[in-house]
Amino acid sequence: MKKLFIQLIENNPSEATVKLVYKCLYNEIIMLNxxxxxxxxxxKISNELNVSGTTVRDAAMMLLKDELVIMQSNQGFFVSNLNIKELRDIICARKIIEPDAAKLLCEKITNEQIEIFHNLLTLMDNAVNKGDYSEYKKLDEAFHRTIINFCGNESIILMYNSIVDTMKRYALFAAAKAYKKDAAYINTSFRQHYNIVKSLENSLIDNIGILIKNHIDNDERAINLHI
Incomplete structure (x- = not known):
């Protein structure tokens, strides 16, 4: 956490300390640290980041507004538990947003963009072989964000950005459990990404939406099993 905080200070020298502490804690919660x-x-947070206790408390109050933490009387702040309704809402949103984004991309994808996806697949394959679920999920997130960003529709990009952080928290939690208990899950996930890239590469517009939905269904099953 201290390393991230130092990076935030270096990258945002004029930003208020409380906002930097908030960003640091936000990341720690989303990444399940x-x-x-x-x-x-x-x-402990105050000592580690070398900031005042008041600053940390103010940052925690900002997280309270995001519903990432709760405050209990005479007990302090606690990281919010995962919420099944919120999860279902996010999955539903993904099934609406991502297939259409992939179809838009499929109509106009360039060779340079295809190469970027192949590079991501190579890195994902390496993570699978190492059993590094944390790295794999980071690459998985990058894969889906790349589809969204390349689709070229600003409204779709805005909608996706509004759910991506919350989505990441659920995905990381489920992945940590699923990969340890079910080796087939990560292999299935990788094959699905491979097939998605092949459909993009061959402009299989009718196929791409189905593949994306099936992939999200696979993620949903894993999350439901382990939350």
């Missing part, structure tokens, strides 16, 4: 349901030790 602060697990769902865990108590936030404000004193």
């Amino acid at each position: 602060m697990p769902p349901g865990s108590k936030m030790n404000l004193s």
Whole structure:
């Protein structure tokens, strides 16, 4: 956490300290470095980041507005637990947004863009072989974000950006459980990404939407099993 905080300071020298602490804690929660349901030790955070306790508390109050933490009387702040309704809402949104984005991309994808997807597949394959689920999920996120960004529709990009951080938290939690308990899950996920790239490469517009939906269904099953 300290390393990230230093990077935030270097990249945003004029930004208020409380906002930088907020961004740091936000990332820690989304990336599950602060697990769902865990108590936030404000004193420890204050010492690690070398900021005042008041600053950390103010940052925690900002996270409270994001519903990433809850505050319990006389007990302090706790990281919010994962919520099944929120999960279902996100999955539903993905099934609406991502297939259409992929179809738009399929109509106009360039050779340079195809090469970027193949490079991502190579990195994902390496992560699979190493059993590095954390790295794989980062690449998985990059893969889907690349589809969205390349589709060229600003409204779709805005909609996706509004759910991507919350989506990441659920996906990382499920992946950490699923990959350890079900080796077939990560292999299935990789094959699905490979088939998506092949459909993009060959402009199979009718096929791409089905593949994306099936892939999201696979993620949904894994998340439902482990949350």
